[in-house]
Amino acid sequence: MPLKQVAIIDGFRTPFARMFSDFKEMTAIDLAKVCLTELVNRTEIDPVEIDEIAMGVSIPKPTTTNIARIAALGIGLPKTINAYHMQLACATSLLTTAHVAMSIATGNADVGIAGGAESMSDVPVSTTEPFRRIILEAQTKRTPEEQMLTLGQVKLADMIPPPMPLAEAYTGLTMGEHTELMVKEWGITREEQDDYAARTHELAGKAIADGRIPAEVSPVTPPPDYHVAETDNLVRPKPNREKIGSLSPVFDKEFGSITAANSSPLTDGAAAVLLMAEDKAKALGYQPKAFIKSFGFSGLDLDIGMLFGPAFSTPKALKMAGLKLSDIDLVEMHEAFAGQVLCNLKAFNSKSWLAENVGLKEPIGEVNMDRFNMMGGSVSIGHPFGATGARLVTTCANQLPRVDGTLGLITACAANGTGGAIVLERAN
Template structure:
């Protein structure tokens, strides 16, 4: 699937996010809605946006709270924004906010919208607790009971084992394997060494630490609870420290994926402010970049669960008439160090599509990425676009490439450009 923005140009005016923190720590008491409204509210304030000028809020999440079916609309109402602002939710694993951006960009290019905010949120700290089907059936009977007598009768069917919660599974429903287990298979197939994976992780932490120290990463953060930086970045890590970690998905001597070269479970929210070029010009705003084009791709999990970027990026470059050499910055989501290495190899060698060449490590994730910063599933796409657009503006770059893999064997690719 591709989205070719042939209508009005869509400007990335700005982006903002919470700090990203390890699940179960600093934000464990913050709801996804609270993190989301914080980002949207702060974005309106920071960029001086009149709420009346917004048309849409498109927001996503992956771990769903059944009590809030449409978090985007609740952001509008929670912030007491004009009720006419349309808000709707999207969800597609790690490319969720890439879809949110694509949907909003398509609406702006097509003239259905002038300005809006797209993004996503994830709270792994507040993942819903599930009960088994038998317990759920009994609780539903209690809820539907018309009298206390019938409620008690239904409750008498409960047994001690019914109260054992079932944690959300991170396994692929179609294969029964987790993303990490799938990535181990990819690493073996593509012969990606443990050292290569650890080197990618080390570089990510070092660059993220530097970008935090010099203010490039903190510039895109709206502090929360006194926290003004990503709390997962470890600037003092080393190959020795990373090498001491044990494999977590394949615990045999052949395992290579560890907690150090895999992205952590993370809480956070991120959003991107998009406008038509005309609206931005009318308001005297200088866009960070423009969205040139967007591509989505999918393959069978047996071919490599996280290998769809090897299809999405070549297809996007081919359709736009651009090459990998034209890209000044390449932002790849770091689900795992092995996933980065596998897709880089596929781009260079050719795989299910033609070879597109090698990526210079100097332009790859220059501010670090998900291994160091963190990966709140539905927020990652908006975080990457924010980081890329900001760095392109600082460097006055011409082109930037986004590549994001996702569970379900899917991917998103996006090209940003500047005049």
Template sequence: MATHLIKNCRTSALSHFLGLSSGAHGVRALSTSVVRDVNVTTKSKKTLSKNGRKNIVLVEGVRTPFLMSGTDYKDLMPHDLARAAMQGLIDKTNLPRDAVDHIIYGNVIQEVKTSNIAREAALGAGFSNKIPCHTVTLACISSNVAITSGMGMIMTDQGDSFIAGGVEFMSDVPIRHSRQMRKFMLTQNRAKTTGAKLSLAAKHLSLKALAPELPAVAEFSTNETMGHSGDRLAAAFNISRIEQDEFSMRSHSLADKASKAGYLDDRLTYQVPGTTKIVDNDNGIRVSSMEQMAKLRPAFIRPHGTVTAANASFLTDGASACLVMTENKAKEMGYKPKAYLRDFVYVAQDPKDQLLLGPAYGTPKVLEKAGLSLSDIDVFEYHEAFAGQILANMKALDSDWFSQTYMGRQKKTGAPSMDKLNLWGGSLSIGHPFAATGVRLAMTAANRLEREGGQYALLAACAAGGHGHAMVLEKYPS
């Protein structure tokens, strides 16, 4: 079966990519010591401010430490983490609890007791009960949607300040009874006599009915797990296991250096409720060696796959929150924003063969919308679902054939320079709580602009369903 999947992938239209050298965007020659310092003079470029459009700014953002599921957060509930992120944002900005117009929060794996988790977390953090709150979901770009939904509300005069964020809690995902068991349990409520109840039990219950429905990170339309898609994509783009492991090692090494240098300062120090445990680091950052990584077996397509636990993002618990305002409102409240939030796009494509290629489709579109070229961008922050996924996106962006065949463009956009990409690590190392990652990407992009002296940042991410998101940020002037 595994061999069949890879063979089919290699003989699809994407197999034309096999003509590209596997090292075209490999990471063998990459330095893992690129962590740029502060106080670099900002380049002088045009501003993306547009007449008739309000300037929207990212004031500040925070996140809980991102932890591997089943570790220090395992006894909490998701709204505990969301509340902590909102409370941390209040503490960092001295934001009055009645000073925002709306709160929008992303969440993917929903806890049924707190279906509108935005509201529950906001009330728990002490925000005014007069502030409307709503929850959004679009897989791994859910907090991206939270941010851009708020931007849309600002542009339509629904307010001038809002909080956006996201939370994911994989330590306690809902596990359902089988459909047959659910039917039995619901019909039991209507049975009036013991005989009727026994009759229903005889009709509905079986050993098969007793088996629970376990959750999986899988596409409903294709019934394929994201890991399988990552493996197939890496095979189609001829990305080797060594390249994937090297990129993953780069991510962990850069995240480790950035963390120790104090650059990940959007990360809160958090005391786990009900314990004396203080959490101040992301516990998935682990600098390994190529020899150690090579020992791991394929995680999804065995024995021929190349995606392993070492070169894939891991199930993560965590939450994020950011404060977004009009520039005028931020000035009125005495804030010094981090960055302007400029143009953005959402894209979608085939969820079978191109599930994880959102950044490749989104990047040229957002550059075109902003009137920029790839060389204008100083900072790139791309979501790392799998090492093979991000390297596939690099190859797609750097291919005239792919751009012409699938995007309808005359020529390639080009791939970001690795000297500008994810220099503080990424989702492979820091972690990926699905709905919280978008805010982390935005904050890392803004903070890197400040430290590296750049003017424009581009963030991009893939998501389930074949979706993708890309956005341009502009550094706020000193």
């Protein structure tokens, strides 16, 4: 059976907000419900037509283990929709997009929604191990008196919360610490990283001012005061380069170069895209924005560099599409850190490194920076882990006709030494 063409009809997202700001009273489910509602309303898709919804949260609570299903039921979508959770850290909604696309391509679905959400304001709280054990023991007691006696074993030191668990389970290092190792090895300077950070803020500021970003964003009225949050609150349209350069390193305080300014911030938000079989889109009267031409996902040796996911996944997606990087008109790469982006761009053009580590005979190629992250990226816009992939897909599909391009590449690194890439083809 031949595979069906998978069309991107449209995509929307919430504004991306700094942790503990606009959306501090909202859960990831709340944000996903807002995003799904907006996508259904704006596209005017009959909910009965939706076969499948895949969404993910990178750091779920027990109540968000199937955010797609809970959010779909919460906004009144048909109970018969196959809605499920997937997770691949920062590439989560690239994975959900690819998975729904495969369901459509193979005829298992005609219409699907892919996306993700994250509320860093509402992640599970870690406790010390002694406190955790005492709480668990107290939960087994039958009476309040027995529970209080058990809780009386708690010492003050046991109640001091440990730092947010952002370290990699396999290595014990955070993504920032891994990026420090990468930029040192690849000779990426602090100045280069700060220049890149200023660039991404300037581009995002322009995209907000000219309406490109607002066209993709659905306003939210979050509690408790229900003010209107209508744009990303992290973007600095006129970044102060001197101030960026004055910040102290975060992960290697003595010799490091990665700061809060050249890193993506902890962010709340949600994003989703509507996908459809080409023949179904025609039958329902929709004009696709783009088609999913290929995708590729990869793991890598963590000793090479934790955040080299784009350098490993991009060749897979390009090979599947029968393309070279020189065929690509537009590139959207997730910006975990400015240093991570610069290392990957350098690796794309390193014949020896790619031959040794990725098994390629030729370089991926040099990226045209005039067509790279043209509307800013995660460093400036923000990075809700589960939502960034769907943001990238939406932006790439919208931006291709603006630059009179045909092919777009989306790629992202992800935790645990993984990454993903998707190639889009503009719909004419």
